[in-house]
Amino acid sequence: MRIWRGETISRAAWVAALLLLLGLFAALSHLSATTIDYSRYNPEWNGTSRLFQLMDDHGAIMVTRPVDLPASGDAILLLLVPDGEFDQDEISRLRRFMGEGNILVLVSDREAENLLLSGLGSGIRVHDANLSSVDRSYDHPSSVLGFSAGDDPLVAGISRILLNSPSYLEGGVPVFETSLLSWIDADGDSRLSKEETLQRYRVVATEQHGEGILYVIADPSIFINGMLTPRSGDGNSVFIQHILTAKPLLLVEQGHSRTASAPAVIRVVNLVKESTITKMALITLIFLAVSLFILQRRKEP
């Protein structure tokens, strides 16, 4: 028995209250995270929470509409795993953004992005295929190694990066490409068959657009949490650092990107966090609820 404000409360009630509190904490923890692929709110291996933490450390600015893109030529825009189609206005704004001397990094393994690439006037095309290689870091054919090609500033000091189920690219100037012992596993049997030929495949390519530069990375998986663990020999971390520091201003697209995917609870929290009016409204509501509670208690004999 405990005495609280002159009333006795049984031990069972205390335990129940504690359990309720724990349950509430667990429920909140559960609701504040997600397991959606590529989501920045996903702290699991397939999320991008660590990348966004890294980008936050670099002072990244989230951009939801291309109209918000700055006109200065000192920015790099990271367009990670876009979903849905870009309208003509968005494409022309992105094109203008590049034309002003900025860098656009498109990270996608879907052929759907070829429309965007075509709209941007790029000759690079994404081919969604099951790219496999004998040269790998893990015992899985899709754990493909990409070797640096050319002398692009992004590959400085990197001999190879580790990819994870990448697609391949056509066109542009190669930045990273697979070794000769790579193939498209068309029959999906994880092994090299008679009909599957060995050749080099481009996985990161670049193209000059006026003063600006377009990079296309055919494997968004290199940015997931599970791939950001430093490993000996693989230059993934350095490559990402090079991207984040390529220009003084780091912009991250969040209007189309799948990294912005979040469950409803997180969206509500974000809405509150991002808007002063909603913050004020919430605080008012809380005060109101507390006042009502106190008044109710006083009325009771």
Place this chain on the structure above:
Amino acid sequence: MVSAILVLACLVLIGMQAWSPLLYSPRSDARAEDHTNPAALDRVTGDRAAQVLPLVSDLLNSPGSLVLNIKGRDFEYAARDLQEYREISRNLDSLIINLEMTESELDEFRRANQQNLQILTELFNGTERWEELQTLEIRYRDTGDSQMLTSITYEGEALRRRIQDLYRDYLDQDQVMLETADKFALDTTDYRQSVTDFREIVQQVDQNQEERMDALQVPAPPGERPYKLTLLIENGRVSYRENVAMQGLLWVHEKGRADEVDLFIDSHKVGTIVTGPDGSFRYDHLVERDRAGTHTVFAVYSGSVFSEIRTFLVETESTSLDLEFPSLQGGHALFTGLLRAGTTPVQNAHIEILAEGKRAATTFTGTDGHFSVELKLSPGTHRAKALFSGETYPLAPSESVTYEISIPDPSLQLQSETGLLANPLHAGILAVSVCASCLIAFFYLRRRRPGYIPPAPVFHLPGGGAEEGAGEKEEGGSAADLVPSLGDLPIPDSGEAGDADTRGELYPLFSTLRMAVSRHLAFFHPLSLTPRELCTMCRGLPIRSAVCRFTEGYEKARYAGGAVSEGDRELMVQSYSSAIENLEGRDH
């Protein structure tokens, strides 16, 4: 009831995890739509192209030095080159199997290279023998031994044909070798030079042999035959399991006498044939293990009379290898199949069973072309096929279709077939658990059974004898012993003090009655019963009215604080006695 459900729910939840206690591991969450969890995978050596490509380059370069040394008749260096070439080829074989590239174009390169290795080994042996023949020719020419010169010339002819065949085979590998080199952007200068050098070796051998043949040809005198022993081949182009019919005539034969003629194929004696009375002879050679290509034949009578050299061509025939779906017995798979060249079964052929590209078993075909072999495979899924390499046969290699075989895990199989009891250990654990549970439950219930009701609170009977009664109660084991007799019931004095005493002394009666009723109804917690609950519990019992009457009076006396009249007390005692008598019997 609720507690029981919760306990059951907990047990079910624990039971669900009991078979697989690991709640999470990276392997259980290894794959998402777009990627694989690296934490769930084993690390391997990274840049394997760095191993393969130099090896392919070495294999392209090796023939250059080897053929050059053969051309220069430097057999010591050539032997060393050949040994190195063999070792590098072996390394590539292992690497391709390890990299699971047994169906790749790189494997085609490997096979072409294997052919080249075989060709160059034969070229090495052939040219070495050719050099020996050159030395012997000089020696016999000096001694004027025409028979030995003829023998050398004939063997030289067989060698020439063989070397020509080898060159043709070497050219056949060109396409694969050079295409692979182009694809991997490797230098092919040495390989191309080896082809040129090989051609020059063939030309040298050709020229020498022509000179030797010219030297051997002695024009026959007019009216005489150039050969005293003639030989003809009926069918010059044959394939596997076909006969080469050879017939000839010994012109120096004495009529009516049987003579013996030796027959040589590729300078190897294949038999001695007895001629007929007219000197004719015939021999049918069955093509089985003869290599594809040109073969030379000649006959010799009495070691000095030679026939002319004849040739026949063995053509390569394609084969088909039919493999039935392996039948599974436990962890063993039985492979059966049939190897045919056209419609002809291939006899005594070497068959390999490959599992995951690696040789897992070998066997030989029977006379009917059928083969059968049993193979033990580890649990899991395997891709297996049969392979006929065609070596030593004039037959093209062939392979069967690939089957995917699933070998079940014996332990899982045992469980799925007969459940838990299939495993004696599991059955034992289960039996012990059940027995232990039963025993624990039995003792627990026995301990909690209301057979023994703890002694009622001590109350003092008026008129003494309380200590004796208490002593009896302590010794006694039943509730009946605790019930006071009617004569000993308390009769309190009148007044306030008397009321208080009455109320205090009524409690033991209530307590005793409560114990007796609880015992009768097998209720485990008698002390928790209030007077009203006691009354309610007796619903449906014949003692209900007596018990309720007593508890009603008791309530009034105990809680209302009112005085108990003589009449009420009498009524309560009667009710109590009636109830106790009914419950325990009149004797008590």
